[in-house]
Amino acid sequence: MYDSLNRLYDRFNNGFEHSKYLELVFAEWALPKNGLVLDCGCGTGELMENLFKYGYDCTGVDSSDEMLDIAREKLENSGYAVHLVCQDLSEIDLYGAYDIVFCTLDTVNHITDKRLLKKFFARLYNFIEPNGYFIFDIKTKSGFEKASGQHVYDQDGDVMIMSCDFGGVHAFYDFTLFEKSDDGRYNMSTDFVEERCYDPKDIKTMLSASGLKFIGRKKYGDRLIYCYSKVFC
Numbered sequence: 001m002y003d004s005l006n007r008l009y010d011r012f013n014n015g016f017e018h019s020k021y022l023e024l025v026f027a028e029w030a031l032p033k034n035g036l037v038l039d040c041g042c043g044t045g046e047l048m049e050n051l052f053k054y055g056y057d058c059t060g061v062d063s064s065d066e067m068l069d070i071a072r073e074k075l076e077n078s079g080y081a082v083h084l085v086c087q088d089l090s091e092i093d094l095y096g097a098y099d100i101v102f103c104t105l106d107t108v109n110h111i112t113d114k115r116l117l118k119k120f121f122a123r124l125y126n127f128i129e130p131n132g133y134f135i136f137d138i139k140t141k142s143g144f145e146k147a148s149g150q151h152v153y154d155q156d157g158d159v160m161i162m163s164c165d166f167g168g169v170h171a172f173y174d175f176t177l178f179e180k181s182d183d184g185r186y187n188m189s190t191d192f193v194e195e196r197c198y199d200p201k202d203i204k205t206m207l208s209a210s211g212l213k214f215i216g217r218k219k220y221g222d223r224l225i226y227c228y229s230k231v232f233c
Contacts, residue, residue, distance in 0.1 A: 018050045021104070021220065026054075028218050029227045031133055035099030038127065040089055040120075040136075041107030045071030045082070052080045056100070059083040061092060090116040090123070097129045103136035112170065112196040114206075121210040130232035134212055135225065143222025144171050144197050159186075171195045200224065 025031070034055050039048050042060030044067055051058050052075070060082060062068050068084045075082045085094065089103075089111065101124060111117040128134060148166045152159065157180040165172045175191040200217075203226070207214065212228040219225075 018047050021225075022047075022050055022054070024218065024220060025135055025225065025227075028225075029133070029135075029216060031135075032099045036096070036129075038094070038098040038101045040092070040101060040103040040124070041105070041110070042071060042084070043067050043105070045075050047102060047104055048082060049075060049078060049080070051102075052078075052082075059085065059094070059098070061085045061087050061089065061094070063088050089120045092120065092123050092127065094127050097127050097132065099129050099132045101128055101132070101134045101136075103134070105137070106139055106195060108136055108138050108203075109171075109195040109198065110193070112194055114202065117198075118206045118209065121206050121212070125210050125212060125230065128212075128230040130230055132230050133215070134228040134230075137220070137223040137225045138198050138200075138203065139195070140219075140222050140224060141168075141197050144195075146222060147171065147173075166197070169197055171197065 035057070037048075037051050037056040037058045039045075039051070039058060039060045042048055042062050043064075045060060048058040048060055048071070058080075060068070060071060062071075062084075063086065065086050068086055072082065072084055087093065089107070108117065111120060124134065144164075144166045147162075147164045148171075150161065150163045152161050159178040161176040161178075163174045171194070173193040173195070175193070177189045177191070178186040179189070180186055204214070207226075207228055211230070213231045215227040215229050217224055217226050
């Protein structure tokens with residue numbers, strides 16, 4: 001997933017403002033002001049970089065070693081000490097628990113097997129502190145419909161062509177990247193990504209089975225942001 005785009009991921013994904021996302025989340029729900037945070041599907045560490053600025057200690061989990069290498073270099077260069085773990089989220093197995101867990105930017109949609117998503121939610125319960133929170137989002141059906149077709153993006157001479165075929169449940173993305181070299185020639189690489197459009201009713205059912213309690217939901221552009229908690233009386 002994104003193998004040939006890892007190095008340029010942030011540049012072609014710069015339309016998403018992590019700082020505004022967090023401002024909305026913190027304004028909407030009374031989350032702990034400090035403590036330990038886990039970022040599931042952390043990618044290149046953009047969300048964690050913003051969370052560090054809020055004063056949190058962060059751990060990131062991702063299935064891509066290359067993404068984690070980029071995140072490590074970025075965060076260490078900014079002076080942050082971060083713990084990064086390479087794991088499949090459906091097999092998540094960590095030491096300790098966290099005050100807040102984030103899972104953002106299509107990470108849930110990337111888990112296309114319902115059984116594996118349900119397994120992820122169930123396993124994650126064990127790594128959330130009592131009265132801790134789980135914040136995640138899913139892309140809406142309208143978001144997938146907007147992504148359908150072919151789109152061309154140009155970033156400083158590097159060009160990415162994204163083609164999306166959305167059939168109502170599964171979305172199949174083909175990426176073609178033309179990266180300009182120093183001698184003016186272009187190197188071409190390709191990638192393929194599959195995502196799933198989840199019905200909010202299915203999300204509710206899976207989270208209820210995990211033992212987490214629904215706190216609220218907020219629409220943010222083409223995403224639905226959810227807040228759940230591991231409530232202990």
